[in-house]
Structure formats: structure tokens, C-alpha cells
Amino acid sequence: MEDKLRDIVRKLLDEGEIDYFIGHCQGSESHRVVPCFVSREDEVRELVWGPLCVQNLSKYVLQARDLEGRVGVLVKGCDARAIVELLKQHQIERDRVVVVGVPCQGQVDARKLEKVLGV
Numbered sequence: 001m002e003d004k005l006r007d008i009v010r011k012l013l014d015e016g017e018i019d020y021f022i023g024h025c026q027g028s029e030s031h032r033v034v035p036c037f038v039s040r041e042d043e044v045r046e047l048v049w050g051p052l053c054v055q056n057l058s059k060y061v062l063q064a065r066d067l068e069g070r071v072g073v074l075v076k077g078c079d080a081r082a083i084v085e086l087l088k089q090h091q092i093e094r095d096r097v098v099v100v101g102v103p104c105q106g107q108v109d110a111r112k113l114e115k116v117l118g119v
Contacts, residue, residue: 001102002049005074008100010044012072018098019069022060024053035060049074049102058082061092070096076104 005023012018025036025046033052037060038044056079064071075083083099086092 002047005049005100005102006044006047009038009047009072010041012098012100013039013041013044017070018072020064020067021047021072021074021100022057022064023047023074024049024055024057037064047074051105056082058086061086061097065092065096070098072098072100074100074102076102078104 009021009023012021020037020039021044022035022037024033026032026048027034031052033048033050033055035055035057036046038047053074053076056076057073058075058079059082061071061073061083073083080099080101083092083097087094087097
């Protein structure tokens with residue numbers, strides 16, 4: 001799944017469809033994933049996808065609306081509803097956002113995981 005995601009983002013950047021992409025990257029700890037902005041092809045390899053990707057990235061689209069260009073964003077099904085609401089409320093412009101959807105098989109609660117791991 002990660003390779004397919006990276007291929008999609010790389011193509012969007014290469015073809016000028018987006019200027020940057022909001023996704024998930026590995027955090028400083030092995031059980032943490034953090035939101036990240038990718039704008040260059042060499043950064044695409046940092047993108048990850050898995051059960052630790054719990055953040056709703058739609059809120060970062062709001063932060064990016066003041067930047068120039070078009071933004072791509074990775075969304076799970078439940079996050080897509082937030083994007084729809086932002087569009088309905090005219091908080092973001094549809095022609096400046098490219099949504100890349102991924103199936104959600106459920107996410108891991110990092111706090112519970114830390115408790116189990118004793119971290």
C-alpha cells in the first residue's frame with residue numbers, strides 16, 4: 001500500500017497537479033507516526049501508511065490554504081467527511097485540493113500501545 005501511495009504522490013508532483021502533499025511520516029519513535037508536508041520527489045519515500053496513521057490530516061489543509069498552489073492530502077474514509085464539511089462551509093477551495101483516499105482497516109490507539117510496550 002505504501003508503494004502505491006508513493007507512486008500516486010510522485011505522479012501528482014511530477015505532473016504539476018499538486019505543489020505539496022500532506023501525509024504521514026515515521027516519527028522519532030518506532031510506534032509513532034507524524035503528519036508531514038512533502039513537496040519534492042526525494043521526500044516522497046518518507047511517506048508511510050498503516051494502522052499507526054491515526055491523525056486526521058484534513059485540519060492541515062486549513063493551515064495550507066494560505067500557501068500558494070494546490071495541496072494533496074491523504075484521507076481515510078472518516079477523514080473525508082471533514083474535507084466535505086470544509087468544502088460546504090467554504091473554508092477551502094475545491095480546485096486547490098486533491099484528495100487521495102485510502103481504505104481504513106482500523107487504527108491503533110498509540111496510548112494503549114505504549115502501555116502494552118511499557119514505554
